[in-house]
Amino acid sequence: MPSGFVPSAYAQNGPPAPAESAGGAAPKLLDKVTVEGTPTASRDRPAPTASRLGLSARETPAALETVTQEQIQARGLRGSVEALNAAPGVLAGQLPSSPGTASMRGFSGGAIALLYDGVRQSAAPLVTRDFDSWSFERIEVLKGPASVLYGEGALAGAINLVPKRPDFDGRAFAGLIGVGSFGSQRYAVDFNEPIGERLALRAIVSHRRSDGYVDDTASAATSATVALRWRPSDAVEVDIALDHFEDDYDTAYWGTPLIPAALARDPSSLVRSSDGRVLDRSLRRRNYNVDNGLQDSRGDWLRTRVGWQIGDGLRFSNEFSYYDAKRRWWNSETYAFNARSGLLDRGTTRIEHDQRFWVERASLSADSDWGGHRNRAAVGVEISNGDFAVMRRFGTTAPVDPFAPQRGLAGFADTAANFPGAGNRVDFDSRTRVYSLFAEDAFNLSERWLLLAGLRYDRIELERRIEDRNTGAITRFERSYEPLSWRLGTVYDLAPTTQLYAQYSTAVAPVGSLPLLSLANSRFELTHGRSAEAGIKSSVWNGRVDLGASAYWIEQDDIVTRDPRNANLSVQGGTQSSRGIELTAAAALTRALRVEASLAALDARFDKLREAGGIDRAGNVPPNVPERLAQLRASYRFDALPLTVGAGARYVGPWYADNANRLRVAGRTVWDASVAYRLPFGEIALYGRNLGDALYADWTGGAADQFVLGAPRSVELTLRVNL
Template sequence: MGHSLKLTLIASIVCVMIAPTVWAQEKSPLNKAGSGEQTEGKIRQLSEIKLLNTSAKELVQSPTPSSPANQGSDRGGKVIQITSVKANPTAKGVEVILETPHGDQLQVTNRSTGNNFIVDVSGGQLRLADGNAFTFSSEKPLAGITEITVINLNANTVRVTVVGVAALPTVDLYDDDAGLVFAVATTATATSPQQPSQIPQAQQPDSETQPTQPSASGDEPIELVVTGEQDGYRVPDASTATKTDTPRRNIPQAIQVVPQQVLRDQGATNFYDAFRNVPGISQSGVSSRAIFQSLVIRGFTAYNTLRDGLYDLSGEFLGYDAAIVDRIEVLKGPASVLYGQGGIGGTINYVTKQPLSQPFYEVQGTIGSFDTYRGAIDLSGPLNDSKTLLYRLNLGAQTSDSFVDFLDTQRYVVAPKLTWLISNKTALTLKFEYIDEKKSLFDTGIPAIGSVLPNPNGDIPRGRYLGEPGGKNNDRIFRVGYNLEHNFSKNWQLRNAFQAAYVRLDRDTIATNTLQNDNRTVTRSGGIQDFQNDYYSLDTYVVGKFATGSIQHQLVTGFALTRLNTYTYNTFGPATSLDVFNPVYGRPQTTPTPVFISTFKGDALGIYIQDQISLFENLKLLVGGRFDIANQTGVDLLTSTTDFQQQEVFSPRVGVVYQPIPPISLYASYSRAFVPTQNVFSTVIPQPESGTQYEVGIKADLSNRLSATLAFYDLARTNVQTTDPSNPLLLIQTGKQRSRGIEFDLSGEILPGWSIFGGYAYTDARIEEDRTFPKDNFLNNVPKHGFNLWTTYEIQKGSLQGLGFGLGLFYTGERQRDLFNTFELPSYLRTDAAIFYKRDQFRVGLNFKNLFDVDYFESAANRTRVYPGEPFTVQGTIQWEF
């Protein structure tokens, strides 16, 4: 499992007019460095610590029960990836945290001179979560401190600098849940601290964690003590909303992050299982067993996705795979201001696993119900002695049957990445992904009459397949791209990323059309479908920090280019009808004939600018705008007809965050979005959809490990595409729809070992204007109420240390199947559970899904295609990291 290493620096003011106060400390006793003695009830002063050699001092690790140090890990001497730098003001100053995936020993060299406190951390390298090098800077974080910087000095050394105004900062140590904390203070004469905009507001200090009296003068040698901390369910930062690594509490829009730990604890290898964790998300009218993946966010279909922050139209085809994806970020509401054409209800960003600068090797094997077998290999580390070439290789393979008759699946994943640290200012990452999934059939579900609605002939078996065995439903995706980042200075950075994705969908199948009046016979048709989609995305932008007087700015500006090329080949022909209660397969089908052959091309250019502004230390403003030029050309190759459209759209966003007290953020925002649309079975290009959202909310850090968000929104959508009732292969634009709702999410650690990840969503999504469907009808596949809760507890001490248990409750309310609201899918509560054991680098777990074998329905496409959910399943997983 991943771990975080914290090197915490506290810059605090020491007033020369007031004598230092000695703070009592009631935490666990601390071992003196270099001795076996203990100090009870208080923190030792630096004068009490046996100092190490000032030219090369070891960073001593204070292990926690879950840390690799306590599990026999030994990675000393290898380059450690520092994935994030955070600055958190405290009641006494500001702490700077360097986070790494594992708790490891580092070497520190004290190079302080004059008013500059300087330490070089050997064996470390700054790397953002997306694999890019970067620098951190905080100007005038408080009185007496001119600047705090963290930079890559070379390929395996990180330099931390604290510049004092009048003197070298003094040093202090105190204990908290993260271990010993390193503090610096200054004898400045200023009377009030100042905090720049890039520093998050302080969390309330723990009442049991009080800093000690500053003890030693700043020129004394220092011993730094850090601790390994297990990755948790709370992820405080996200980049999707702003294209910068911004604390979620400073973002004036709801955003939720599903971290790797949650996905791993749940055994979420399935796309829809991963998104059950996000309130406000429901499944669209597609089977979870289909290759095509579709979600509804805040009542509206999530058309497009991101991959590592880059616009990715191929995400609806096998976007999620547990072997590749590290975490999932879901930004609620429009995001066109940064990403152009995109989902109105929300944007999904798949953050993939990136190369590490330390050796990491993991193998995983899973076996489960319905003959499920899965294996995965994760390898990473440096390729040369200088640690400037880093790699990651993710491999995965899975085969499984299903409760649906005749359905079996094989999936293969290959995903290598290579990072070249060209210099301490420039990094280039090359990435490649190949996913091949083969299914023996196209799941078309079962009719509503006989499943959701009563049928005089009885109930249709949930696993009944109404097509023909021996069909074909294959999907292949090939993605290739790069990510380049260059630091001009500590405040200005250039980022350039490109991805090409090639999707090939090959389908030869028979599907159901309608249920006849006898309520037992379905008409069918079938044919060959060949989709070839090529997606290209290029994004180039600059991130810069500057000040205008006392106002701090973080600017993002750039341009993006996207291209979509699509070739569609469809043949259809009638097939023999089938008795749903007594099916007889293998009857001949009429030879299908081509009915639709077309090409489609869509190009878009977007120019955008965004400014994150700190007007005061507790008042932040986010403003941005984007201008897009998008054109689409559709060609019907059977009729030689062409349609062309071009749109020019401006998408603004304005948001404000006010923090009346440090742990609380009140926010409000306004944003707009647009989506150029395409009808798969027609070259007639619809008008683009548009959306406008107003949102207000509260974000709270209930502790330094537990956070919550409460959001209220009003979202309007126009030019909406829905299925044409007279022809299910065509789409129509129905007018205006509106979604209003409330969302709440909670994530983090309640007590040591007890983690929680949950949420609730109330969604009132209705038709407002339409020529076909009645006003105030509910939107289809959108539950009014949804609830998710996943919680785990891991024993922290004793002979059972490492043993853990998990429980999940996932509730989905009633949903209308169609816009006429002719019938609804019933609500359901699914219960999942887990038991796991971790020791050293070994983990074994059992996951139980749908523990009580509840009959439920995932979604519905129409009255003939309703998709039952999976019955009770068990999967066991063994993981070994070495």
């Protein structure tokens, strides 16, 4: 199977289990670890996403899923969206407004924190994109509330994109070329260069493009990283990196709308609506965006990290990150069937973002002995400052025939004629400052029993200015919050490779996104969440099989609802909850055969929610939340031939597109397969995706009743070189 770099963070804590190289040549830096290695090894490595104490996954009282670069290469996962969908219990979608938006444990979007190299990205749904997976060493998904580690907005968990870093093991080069269906192309290089024993450099570049599987939806994305690692002494290590990402979607695909069943030429059962509308299979490739639409983004990160081993068991760490991004959406994004005209009425949108923020985090950790008991503790401070300027424009353009759209041009000039009416031509300026104190402690009551506690205090200060360019109205307001988040957990070793764990944690989340908070919502406090979780992690059969099981409950209070005594008044009194189980298994059944499987089953509900008109939504399922997710994948590596074959299936259960549950999206099973031929210098691989050509929806699009359809059957051929 394919291989990749040894993660440098892992290398600091001891080498991974031995494994064969992917090709026939002697192992190089880029191909020294394969997915045929002992599966249990990853659970014994530090899990920095879940704790700042250097705890391993076994010592963490939470479910932590990791998608490694080895798995990314073996499965041909091109972007972060595909990689996240490979993680157990996670659904990620290509929502055009924020590609990579995820759902897990009954919550989605702003309830899940996005981390880049362990640093929280402010307003995650705004930052997320479909980043190229070539850039990452691994992607870690921490399940359950994580506000004690990352502050507000981590109600259902956190996703950490961990970039590759320089390595001291030797010079190495990796390259990739790929071509496939829909005019797709992919190019990538990765070069590592140690300079003496104290300095190492790494440069990573990737580019991919596609004509798209929907009419006139070409896209391109480029990623680049330059990183330096310096060890001025045995006690000090310095990391500096600069990352760049940009994408361009031209006339982006914003989803396929529903039409009356009587008009459909090839009606499908994909969407069940309460008013008889259907999704017409014959519109699968239709694009209703205007011909002069555009959608692009550019983002740059500067990352620095300094680690100082002050003395025996005492370590200081300082991290600074600066982010600068610009994004544009000039599109027709919403399409609604008009029964009178028989056409699709279309809206127009011009939105532009100019976002900058920096994060400074310093921490001191100690590993000491307290009366014969090991104790690991960390305390620290985090300060962040974000500036966010937004242009938001909304208008309309000419309707189109759903079957033969003459898409035409839209007026995007910033005038009241193109975007008329109050609230349709507005500029926002937001500044968000956060001051945080955190502490964490892990105490061994015995060699087999660990107690873990964490506490975080945040001081959040928000300033907003809103100018309506059509009416001349200017609104300014300020708001502050002071949440306190905490968690208690315990891990007990039933055996050296079998752990029972449990934890109780709290979290906070804003009403909407803080940088986009409206004046009406500014009067509300943060919502509060709480969670209980228990589970088991076990490795059996001499470490050849990893098993995991967890059960959890999450509840979010104080969501906005209508006052039951006055349906015209919004108050904080709603409740949303989910409870479920997750099962995972990974087994190296033989030297050649490996199998992975997972199942997530949950019950997600609005416990208390009233909407406009006093309509009661209690008992309904939140949108974009499938209550069943399952995966099964197997791979076989031949001994007689330099060949590896793999196949897998992913099941996503039915989900709803709106709070009213009037739009139900059918579940689907998508099959993939691969065959890879090992070469002395790398590998050539063929990937087949959605082999059954299933018609399925990834997510809701520009409106609740239009759906982003997944790609049809496709193939890709890649050549990867390791030197």
